[in-house]
Every structure is written in C-alpha cells, then in structure tokens.
Amino acid sequence: MLSDLLKDKHCFKLVCGAGNENPVEVERLVALYSVAGANLFDLSANPEILEAAQRGLARSEINTDRYICVSIGLPGDPHVRKAAINNNCLKCKKCILSCPQQAISCVSGDILVDTKCCIGCGKCTSVCQHSAIDFVDKPFDITKLLPELISKYKIDCLELHPNIYGDDYVFDTWKYFNSIFNGLLSVCLDRSKLGNDKLVERIQKMRKINKLTEMIVQADGSPMSGGKDDYKTTLQAVATAEIVSDKIQDCYILVSGGTNSKTSELAKLCNVPVNGVAIGSFARKIVKDYISRDDFFENKAVFDKALYIAKKLVEQTFYYMN
Ligand code: SF4
Ligand code: SF4
Numbered sequence: 001m002l003s004d005l006l007k008d009k010h011c012f013k014l015v016c017g018a019g020n021e022n023p024v025e026v027e028r029l030v031a032l033y034s035v036a037g038a039n040l041f042d043l044s045a046n047p048e049i050l051e052a053a054q055r056g057l058a059r060s061e062i063n064t065d066r067y068i069c070v071s072i073g074l075p076g077d078p079h080v081r082k083a084a085i086n087n088n089c090l091k092c093k094k095c096i097l098s099c100p101q102q103a104i105s106c107v108s109g110d111i112l113v114d115t116k117c118c119i120g121c122g123k124c125t126s127v128c129q130h131s132a133i134d135f136v137d138k139p140f141d142i143t144k145l146l147p148e149l150i151s152k153y154k155i156d157c158l159e160l161h162p163n164i165y166g167d168d169y170v171f172d173t174w175k176y177f178n179s180i181f182n183g184l185l186s187v188c189l190d191r192s193k194l195g196n197d198k199l200v201e202r203i204q205k206m207r208k209i210n211k212l213t214e215m216i217v218q219a220d221g222s223p224m225s226g227g228k229d230d231y232k233t234t235l236q237a238v239a240t241a242e243i244v245s246d247k248i249q250d251c252y253i254l255v256s257g258g259t260n261s262k263t264s265e266l267a268k269l270c271n272v273p274v275n276g277v278a279i280g281s282f283a284r285k286i287v288k289d290y291i292s293r294d295d296f297f298e299n300k301a302v303f304d305k306a307l308y309i310a311k312k313l314v315e316q317t318f319y320y321m322n
Contacts (some may be wrong), residue, residue, distance in 0.1 A: 001039065001254075002017055002067045002156050002157060002183075002184055003135065003184060003214055004168060004213075005039055005040070005065065005067075005276070006055055006216070006275040007191050007192065007252075009274070009275050009277075009321045010039070010081055010275070010318060010321070010322070011039060011040055011252075011254065011275055011276025011277075012033075012037065012039060012276065012277060012292060012314050012317055012318065013038070013039075013040040013041070013069065013254060013276055013277070013278035013279070013281065014029060014030070014038040014040070014278075014280075014283055015042040015118040015256060015279060015281075015283070016030065016041060016042060016043050016044070016049070016277050016280070016284075017042075017079075017080040017280055017284075018042070018044055018045075018071035018072075018073050018080050018119075018161055019028055019044060019073070019079055019081070019082065019118060019119045019120050019138075020044055020049070020101070020116075020117065020119050021046050021048070021115070021116040021117075022116050022117045023048050023052035023068065024050055024100075025284075025291060026043065026049050026052040026053055026056065026214075027044070027053070027055045027056040027059070027118075027220070028056065028291045028297070029283075029284065029287075029291065030052070030053045030056025030060070030304070031056035031057070031058055031059040031060045031297070032060075032287060032306055032307060032310050033061035033283065033308075033310055033314070034057055034058075034066055035060045035062065035307055036064050036288055036307055036310035036311040036313075036314045037066060037311060037314040037315065037318070038122045038161060038310075038314055039065050039066055039080075040066075040067045040068075040069055040156075040157070040276070040278075040316065041053055041056075041057075041066070041067070041277065042069045042070075042071055042159065042265075042280075043068060043070055043071065043160070044071065044138075044144070045070050045071065045072050045145060045149060045182050047148070047149065047152070047153075050068070050070070050149065050152075050153045050155075051235060053068060054153070057267065059297065061066060061151065061268055064099060065260070066185065067156040067157065068153070068154060068155050068156050068157070069122070069155075069157035069158070069159050069186065070145070070149060070155050070157070070158055070159065071159040071160075071161060071188070072142060072158070072159070072161065072173075073158065073160075073161035073162055074091055074160070074162045074163075074164050074169060074170065074173060075137040075139075075164070076137065076163075076164035076165070077161040077162060077163045077164055078081060078120050078121075078122065078132050078135075078160065078163065079119070079120060079161045079163075079188070080120060080137060081120035081135040081136065081137055081175030082113065082115045082118045082135065082136055082137075082138060083103070083104070083113045083118050083120070083124055083125070083133050083134075083261075084113060084133070084136050085111045085113060085132055085133060085134065086131075086132055086133070086134050087113070088107075088130045088131050088132035089111050090130050090132070090133035091106070091109065091110075091111055091234070092129075092130075093111070094127045094129075095105055095111070095127055095128050095135070096111070097126035098123045098124050098126070098127045098267060099123060099124055099173065100108040100119075100121065100123060100281055100284075100285060101117045101118060101119055101121075101142050102117065103115075103118040103119075104119035104124060113203070114139070119280075119281075120135065120285045121223070121281065122135075122223065124131075125208075126294040128259060131284075134145055134276075139304040142173065143177070146158075146176075146177075146288050147180060150180060150181060153166040155181075155183065156181055156183055156184065157184045157185070157186055157188070157216065158181045158183065158184075159183055159185070159186040159187070159216070159218065159226070160173060160174060160185070160186070160187050160188070161187055161188045161189075162174075162187065162189065163188075163190060163192065163194070163220075164204070165193060165195055165317045167202065167205075169286055170202065170206075172207060173208060174187070174206050174209055174210075175209055178209060178210060178211045179317045184212070184214055184215070184216060185210060185215055185216070186215070186216035186217070186218055187206055187215070187217055187218065187255070187308050188218035188220050188256065188273070189202065189203065189204060189217070189218070189219070189239055189240075190219075190220035190221060190222040190236075190251060191222065191240055191243070192222040192235075199234070199243065199244075199314075200243065200244070200247045200248065200311075203244065203248050203251075204247075204248065207248060207250070207251065213250065213254070213285065214250075214251075214252070215251045215255075216251065216254055216275075217244050217248060217251045217252070217253055217254070217280060218254045218255075218256050219224075219241035219242065219243075219253055219254070219256070220236075220237065220238065220240060220256050220257035221235070221236035221237030221239070221240055221256070221257035221258035221259065222236055222254075222257060222258070223232065225288075227263050228260075229260045229265050229282065230244070230260075230262060230264060231262050232236065233258050233260055233262075234255075234258050234259050234260050234262050234263040234266055235258075235266065236257070236258055236265050237255045237256060237257050237258045237259050238255060238263065238266050238270055238272055239253045240255075240257075240271065241253050241267065241272050241274055244271045245272055245273050245274075247306050251278075252275040252276070253273065253275055254274065254275060254276040254277065254278045255267060255274050255275050255276075255278065256277075256278035256279070256280070259277055259278060259279045259280070259282060260279065260282040260315070261282070261313050263277050263279070263317065263322045264277050264295070264317045264318075264319075264320035265316075265320040267320070267321075268320045274321065276321075277317050277321070279313070281315075283310070283313060286309050286313065287306040287309055287310055289301050290303070290305055290306035291306065304319065311317070
C-alpha cells in the first residue's frame with residue numbers, strides 16, 4: 001500500500017506535472033520511471049493523461065507497488081497556470097530556448113505556446129524583457145471532473161495545490177475532497193505566497209478537516225524547477241520540509257519543487273525527516289533527449305540508456321532516505 005511505502009521512507013514520486021497534458025510524454029515517463037523504481041506518479045487531472053499513465057504502467061510490466069496521484073490546482077496556483085503570449089511580443093524568440101518543456105515555438109513568425117506541454121514554471125517570463133507573457137488558469141468544474149475520474153480510474157492519492165491567497169476556497173475544496181474520496185489526500189504548498197507561519201496554519205487547519213488519520217504534506221520549494229543538480233537548487237525544498245516537520249505532527253512529508261539528485265542527501269545532512277521525494281522537472285530533463293525520440297519504445301538501446309540515467313536518480317534518492 002502507498003501508506004506503507006511512506007512509512008518505510010521508500011517513496012519516489014515522479015511528477016509528470018499537474019499542468020503537463022502531453023499524453024505521449026506522460027506514457028513514456030511513467031513506463032521508464034516505473035522500471036527505474038519510481039513508485040508514485042503524479043498526474044494532471046485529465047482522463048487522457050490518466051489513460052496515458054495506465055499504458056505506461058502496462059508497458060513497464062510491473063504490477064505491484066505502483067501508485068497514481070492526481071493533482072488539482074486551484075486557480076492562481078502556479079502548477080496549473082499556462083503561459084500566454086500578449087501583444088507586447090517583439091518576437092525576439094528568447095523565451096523559446098528557455099522553456100524546459102519545448103512548449104514555445106515560432107510558427108509563421110508568431111510565437112505560440114502549446115498549453116498541453118506548458119507546466120507554468122515561469123522560466124519564459126524571467127527571460128522576456130518586454131512583459132509579453134501572461135499566465136492564465138485553465139477553467140474546469142472540479143465537481144464534475146473529480147467524481148468522473150474517481151469512478152473511472154484507479155487513483156491512490158488526490159493532491160490539492162492551494163498556493164493562493166485567501167483561505168475559504170482552499171478549505172471548502174479540501175472538505176469536498178474529503179467528501180468524495182476515500183484514499184490518501186495530499187496538500188502541496190510552498191512559502192512563496194504564505195510565508196512560514198501562514199503555511200503552517202493552513203496545513204494545521206487542513207489536518208483537522210482531514211477525515212483520515214493519514215495525510216501527505218508535499219513541502220514544495222520555490223522556484224519549482226529542478227534546474228541545476230546542486231544543493232543550492234534543492235535548499236528551499238528541504239527548508240520548507242523542515243518547517244513542516246517541526247510544526248505538523250502525524251503526516252507524511254514529501255519534498256518537492258526544485259528537487260534533484262541531491263535532495264534526499266541534503267535532507268539527511270540537515271536531519272530533516274522525509275517520507276519521500278517528488279522530482280519533476282529534473283527527472284524529466286535528464287532523460288529528455290531519449291524520451292523525445294520517436295523510437296523510444298522500439299529501440300531498446302535508446303530505452304536502456306534512458307533507464308540507466310533514471311535508475312541512477314531513483315537509487316541515489318533511496319540511498320539517502322534509508
Ligand atoms: S521573449 Fe518575450 S518578446 Fe521575445 S519572443 Fe518571447 S514573448 Fe516575445
Ligand atoms: S517556460 Fe515554463 S511557463 Fe513558460 S511556456 Fe515553458 S513550461 Fe510554460
């Protein structure tokens with residue numbers, strides 16, 4: 001069971017991306033990282049993506065100890081926003097190279113964002129000198145979408161991304177999660193909008209509302225992208241986990257956001273107790289050259305090279321967690 005993995009500190013969560021709606025990439029990532037040893041897969045709340053993940057798990061031929069987490073972001077949470085080019089764009093193309101998801105392209109002279117691939121990371125805005133990139137939230141009706149997904153697919157964990165100002169909507173949504181889902185619930189928060197005290201206060205209140213005694217807190221670093229593979233990049237994620245572990249009892253802590261191969265090592269060095277590590281951008285980046293090939297599944301040499309890299313990341317993460 002998923003809670004056993006968490007108790008055993010043996011949870012590697014591959015974050016495909018709450019906003020990643022590219023089924024081809026998700027199927028390949030899930031297949032690859034499942035074989036590599038990842039045991040929890042974080043997916044966008046989208047039937048097409050859940051089906052892609054199921055295909056990926058079937059391809060990996062591993063039938064036990066593989067779990068699915070579906071992430072829902074409230075409007076305003078960066079994990080579910082999408083970049084949109086506005087009229088200030090001077091078509092300098094700087095943003096194209098900055099995008100870790102290859103979501104931006106130039107078509108017939110126009111700069112376009114493929115919203116299926118955009119994960120809302122904000123890297124493009126940091127290189128655009130003309131304020132030409134806005135963010136929009138994808139509209140959806142949670143009360144229609146979630147019951148459909150829960151009834152149709154095997155979902156082991158439901159995760160809320162409520163990194164927004166204002167509490168009412170957050171707690172109402174959390175109550176709704178509790179009313180419709182019987183599995184493990186998870187909340188993913190960072191300190192960027194809330195600060196330390198408000199972060200803790202929000203989680204404590206959610207902890208009280210939660211009907212199960214078990215709950216996951218995903219302590220998110222900021223910025224969300226893993227970027228470089230060094231201690232500094234993952235420092236914010238571990239710092240958030242430390243604040244949560246100091247103040248919140250009886251929850252499983254996953255570290256995420258800016259996580260990389262150094263995350264579990266840094267958590268251990270800092271004596272921060274974590275039940276698992278969630279890695280997204282970095283895990284995708286290191287296998288990108290292989291994943292993006294058309295012959296990824298057919299060419300065993302290509303798959304095996306990607307597997308070697310993915311396995312190293314998973315094994316290194318587990319090594320320092322135990
Ligand atoms: S960096 Fe800004 S101005 Fe340049 S192409 Fe991208 S959106 Fe347009
Ligand atoms: S850089 Fe990030 S926010 Fe910008 S388009 Fe790419 S994925 Fe989306």
